Amino acid sequence: MNWLRELLLPEQATVYAGQVDDLFLFIFYISAFFFFLVTALIVFFVWRYRRRAPNERTPKITHNFKLEVAWTVIPLAIVMVIFFWGFHGYLDATVPPRDALEIRVTGKRWVWQFEYPNGTRTLNELRVPLGKPVTLIMTSDDVIHSFYVPSFRIKADLLPDRYTRLWFTPEKEGTHVLFCAEYCGTGHSVMGGKIHVLSESKYRDWLERGDETTQAMPLPELGALLYQSRGCATCHSLDGRRGQGPSFKGIFGHTQRMADGKDALVDENYLRESILQPQARIVEGYQPIMPTFQGLLTEREIQALIEFIKAQK
Numbered sequence: 001m002n003w004l005r006e007l008l009l010p011e012q013a014t015v016y017a018g019q020v021d022d023l024f025l026f027i028f029y030i031s032a033f034f035f036f037l038v039t040a041l042i043v044f045f046v047w048r049y050r051r052r053a054p055n056e057r058t059p060k061i062t063h064n065f066k067l068e069v070a071w072t073v074i075p076l077a078i079v080m081v082i083f084f085w086g087f088h089g090y091l092d093a094t095v096p097p098r099d100a101l102e103i104r105v106t107g108k109r110w111v112w113q114f115e116y117p118n119g120t121r122t123l124n125e126l127r128v129p130l131g132k133p134v135t136l137i138m139t140s141d142d143v144i145h146s147f148y149v150p151s152f153r154i155k156a157d158l159l160p161d162r163y164t165r166l167w168f169t170p171e172k173e174g175t176h177v178l179f180c181a182e183y184c185g186t187g188h189s190v191m192g193g194k195i196h197v198l199s200e201s202k203y204r205d206w207l208e209r210g211d212e213t214t215q216a217m218p219l220p221e222l223g224a225l226l227y228q229s230r231g232c233a234t235c236h237s238l239d240g241r242r243g244q245g246p247s248f249k250g251i252f253g254h255t256q257r258m259a260d261g262k263d264a265l266v267d268e269n270y271l272r273e274s275i276l277q278p279q280a281r282i283v284e285g286y287q288p289i290m291p292t293f294q295g296l297l298t299e300r301e302i303q304a305l306i307e308f309i310k311a312q313k
């Protein structure tokens with residue numbers, strides 16, 4: 001009956017999709033079987049028990065014990081099978097494996113924003129490695145949205161001020177369609193996206209090089225973006241004002257006095273060290289409070305920040 005599955009249901013791109021379809025088709029076939037059985041019996045009984053003589057009477061039958069037991073026990077058995085089968089699948093779908101890759105999803109009118117463990121962010125395009133379990137930790141910036149991927153057979157709402165989860169293991173390389181399945185305003189119908197399932201190596205490659213928009217950006221421009229998005233701006237001003245950390249204005253190429261009394265030249269190596277091991281050398285008069293950005297920035301992003309700081313004359 002594979003042709004029926006293909007006719008009725010979208011492509012299966014996860015193992016879970018196969019499980020959902022099996023149960024769905026089981027219920028579908030049982031419903032179809034009883035639909036035809038009941039219809040046939042109605043037609044048959046109408047014909048078989050038609051009135052033959054004008055004063056014919058139906059005998060008074062109050063009950064039939066065997067028949068009543070049968071029509072109670074058989075449906076009960078069927079719905080119990082459906083219940084335990086479905087419950088089993090529900091547990092599978094709710095509990096993600098511990099080693100799953102965690103990706104943050106934020107829904108906002110009318111885009112999907114994805115954030116990867118290394119800090120990479122994308123809009124409307126989710127990339128995942130083939131065959132690896134992925135957990136989505138989702139929330140909304142405004143109204144309720146719903147993350148729906150037909151070929152993965154997964155769907156869950158995104159709520160403001162709360163986190164919801166979905167997980168899946170993609171089994172088919174290629175592009176899959178993502179929809180918003182909760183009416184969220186005028187842009188609802190265009191609130192869609194794409195899920196690209198890539199081979200493990202292609203995925204790593206992409207993570208290292210960053211997404212297309214930032215890839216195309218010249219280094220200082222990317223640096224300016226990161227300066228805002230990664231929170232540098234909170235502590236380091238660009239106009240010489242003293243913040244939690246030294247201002248970036250005019251520091252490049254100058255010597256700074258460190259907390260240990262030594263002087264250090266602010267060059268590329270010094271900046272790189274300050275980003276990755278901020279506690280190594282602290283400028284005199286400042287607290288060692290900066291977090292490390294080790295693992296949170298790609299090589300190119302580090303260079304971009306250095307170029308950006310260099311440009312603050």
Ligand code: CUA
Nearest residue numbers: 145180182184
């Ligand atoms: Cu978001 Cu509909």
